[in-house]
Amino acid sequence: MRISRISRRAVATGAVLAVLLPLSACGDGGDGGGSTDASGKIEGRITFQTWNLKANFKPYFEGLVAEFEDKYPGTDVKWVDQPGEGYADKISADAAAGTLPDVVNVSPDLVAPLAKAGLALDLDKAAGKYEKEYLPGAWKSHQIPGTEGTYAFPWYLNTGPLFYNKRLFKEAGLDENKPPKTYGQLFDQAVQLAKKSDGKVATLANVPTIEDFGRYGVPLMNKEGTGFTFNDAKGVELLTEYKKLYDAKALDGQALTATPESTGKKFLTEAVAMNPGSALDLEKFKKEAPKLYKNIGITPQISSTGKDNMYVMGVMVNARTKQTPAAVAFAHFVTDAKHQMEFAKKVAIFPSTQGSLDDPYFTKQDGKEETRVRIAAAKSIRTAVNYTPVLFSEQMKVELRNAVARALQGKESPEEALDNAVKQCDRLLKQS
Amino acid sequence: MKSSTRTSTVRIRRQLPTSPWLFAAPGLAVVAVFILYPFVSTLNNSFTDKRTLIPGEYVGLANFRELLHDDMFWIGLRNSTLYVLVVVPALVLLPLLLAMLVQKHIPGITFFRSAFYTPVVASIVVVGLIWVWMLDERGLVNAVLEAVGVGKVGFLSDQWLLLFSAMAVTVWKGLGYYMIIYLAALANVPRELHEAAAVDGAGAVRRFFSVTVPAVRSTMVLVGALSSVAAFKVFSEVYLMAGPAGGPAGEDTTLVMLVQRTGTGLTGRVGYASAISVVVFVVTVALMLLVLRADRKEDA
Numbered sequence: 001m002r003i004s005r006i007s008r009r010a011v012a013t014g015a016v017l018a019v020l021l022p023l024s025a026c027g028d029g030g031d032g033g034g035s036t037d038a039s040g041k042i043e044g045r046i047t048f049q050t051w052n053l054k055a056n057f058k059p060y061f062e063g064l065v066a067e068f069e070d071k072y073p074g075t076d077v078k079w080v081d082q083p084g085e086g087y088a089d090k091i092s093a094d095a096a097a098g099t100l101p102d103v104v105n106v107s108p109d110l111v112a113p114l115a116k117a118g119l120a121l122d123l124d125k126a127a128g129k130y131e132k133e134y135l136p137g138a139w140k141s142h143q144i145p146g147t148e149g150t151y152a153f154p155w156y157l158n159t160g161p162l163f164y165n166k167r168l169f170k171e172a173g174l175d176e177n178k179p180p181k182t183y184g185q186l187f188d189q190a191v192q193l194a195k196k197s198d199g200k201v202a203t204l205a206n207v208p209t210i211e212d213f214g215r216y217g218v219p220l221m222n223k224e225g226t227g228f229t230f231n232d233a234k235g236v237e238l239l240t241e242y243k244k245l246y247d248a249k250a251l252d253g254q255a256l257t258a259t260p261e262s263t264g265k266k267f268l269t270e271a272v273a274m275n276p277g278s279a280l281d282l283e284k285f286k287k288e289a290p291k292l293y294k295n296i297g298i299t300p301q302i303s304s305t306g307k308d309n310m311y312v313m314g315v316m317v318n319a320r321t322k323q324t325p326a327a328v329a330f331a332h333f334v335t336d337a338k339h340q341m342e343f344a345k346k347v348a349i350f351p352s353t354q355g356s357l358d359d360p361y362f363t364k365q366d367g368k369e370e371t372r373v374r375i376a377a378a379k380s381i382r383t384a385v386n387y388t389p390v391l392f393s394e395q396m397k398v399e400l401r402n403a404v405a406r407a408l409q410g411k412e413s414p415e416e417a418l419d420n421a422v423k424q425c426d427r428l429l430k431q432s
Numbered sequence: 433m434k435s436s437t438r439t440s441t442v443r444i445r446r447q448l449p450t451s452p453w454l455f456a457a458p459g460l461a462v463v464a465v466f467i468l469y470p471f472v473s474t475l476n477n478s479f480t481d482k483r484t485l486i487p488g489e490y491v492g493l494a495n496f497r498e499l500l501h502d503d504m505f506w507i508g509l510r511n512s513t514l515y516v517l518v519v520v521p522a523l524v525l526l527p528l529l530l531a532m533l534v535q536k537h538i539p540g541i542t543f544f545r546s547a548f549y550t551p552v553v554a555s556i557v558v559v560g561l562i563w564v565w566m567l568d569e570r571g572l573v574n575a576v577l578e579a580v581g582v583g584k585v586g587f588l589s590d591q592w593l594l595l596f597s598a599m600a601v602t603v604w605k606g607l608g609y610y611m612i613i614y615l616a617a618l619a620n621v622p623r624e625l626h627e628a629a630a631v632d633g634a635g636a637v638r639r640f641f642s643v644t645v646p647a648v649r650s651t652m653v654l655v656g657a658l659s660s661v662a663a664f665k666v667f668s669e670v671y672l673m674a675g676p677a678g679g680p681a682g683e684d685t686t687l688v689m690l691v692q693r694t695g696t697g698l699t700g701r702v703g704y705a706s707a708i709s710v711v712v713f714v715v716t717v718a719l720m721l722l723v724l725r726a727d728r729k730e731d732a
Contacts, residue, residue: 088696088697088698089696089697091698092484092485092696092697092698092700095484095485095698096484096485110698113484113485113698113699114485114698116485117485117486119485253569253586253589254568254569254586254588254589256589256679256680256681257588257589257594257674257675257677257679257680258675259675259676269570271569271570393697393698393699394697394699395693395694395697395699395701398676398677398682398693401677401682402677402681402682403681405677405680405681405682406681409680409681411681428699431481431483431701432483432699
């Protein structure tokens, strides 16, 4: 009898412990290890994580890892690749669990929260000597406003032209060889295209995003990085113009729920007349939409600032790595001029290292359309800007998108919508 | 000999109460780690301002107070509730009618049973994408509507049409699943009851309401309970059709979508998302109790 009572108590205690013990494990998921000193011997086992690159570039990365291990005997690099979908969530889970790889492929918006949480190594301290190897703008792209330090090596850059459908332009009575060069021309031609096609053909398939506001010349954030400013007169002006486009059916009817994939598909099926892209897309048009490819027009990005938008990728070193010298050395190895150039020749991206863009590969014409696009993009990338603020999180993107949608639907005035968006984004910024 | 037997009997008796626990221990451990702990953890987090990468501090009821002033929360609650109100009656009634149809033993009926069940086994992502293509401005449905002179309908651009389209997909996908449950229940309805009712002059409709419905009422309650919980927690269909932002201006966001959007990513507000999850849990339990209570009232 007593035994049974004791065992029940024991079972109850066990059950409570089973629930509470894991709770006690909650914490920052790290041991606070790691150091900013990368000057030691380069050795040990490190893990390198890429973002959806294994499917197309497996041999390149396997070669890269083998080359590094040969160069530094005693090192062992384990390469892992994560799918594009849910990459941020995967990093979140790893970061929270303390299982973040030693070297991680990131974008500036991903590195910002990691740096704030003390999980990204400050390269100004650990690897400042390499700064001069990279384009100044690229090195700065992983700096966080209001915070000291640089938190990732710049890796590849990407930008691209605006593609347009010459056939649709011609049918609307527009000169297919004179695509819009300014926002004014874009808005006028888009309305004309919608009128001529009786609202059947839109010019654009997506609502303006934060980089569109940036390209239009809207100041996005204050210098201190403490608040957003895209609700100024210029921002209201852009949104007002988009509202006119939406009402005239010059903006696709499904733009309010569009995704990058769906807008790409709209352009492929010739439902919209213009879409931003990169040199990668030409091959896709050739394969998937030969009719479109025959009518494809290419024009530079439209920008009021004189600077195109670019996307930046980086390679971050986990601040808690046990192998700081090896991790820093490998991150630099991946992003140095030689390897960036090798990678750029395998895929339509651009190196972020000094002098790489002077390579004939980015300057010499060979008559091919792909080369023409690549050369034009390489030229524009020298002055291009990553307009998306480093601190602009996914939740903030949704807030802006919803505000834009409310303005386009006429539920709020453009001014009111942007004021609300800034208010919400500032609130999220304070909470982050 | 006798005394040793008595001793062993006493030992067995004394050990018996602990043995069931020992057998149940692996299962209990799994429940504790994978169900109880996440539940307690979510409850605990809902009173903190925890972020994905920041442990956070206790903030009492601040998250719940914030919910009351969060427009998106009310939009989510409205959409999830509407989902229950529209989807549940459809999923209680339509599969029953379908089950009665395919219950008949006629040649080729197996094909129809399988066909109706196919959407159940299909991946929700595949199903969602197929419907997105079909309901697109240039999709099959709009092509047909244009051909018959109705004109294009913005299934995926209008806030309400989008939500109702997602509901239609949920119903379409759930029909086969609940049909199978009803088929099992209908198999237990004695044929004599139908025959007696027919002899008394009851028509098909009368027999349905006087014989079939009372006979499968408990199954209808089960289907109602299951489908109302599933409908209130809807995510995939709306996410796939309305996009991650939750439709135009986020007007199609459901509560579970809001949990996902708020609580995930590197800047996720885990504490706030947990508070929304607690609300979802409370409403779900309330729904279950409501359905079961209605059933008990009927029994009384």
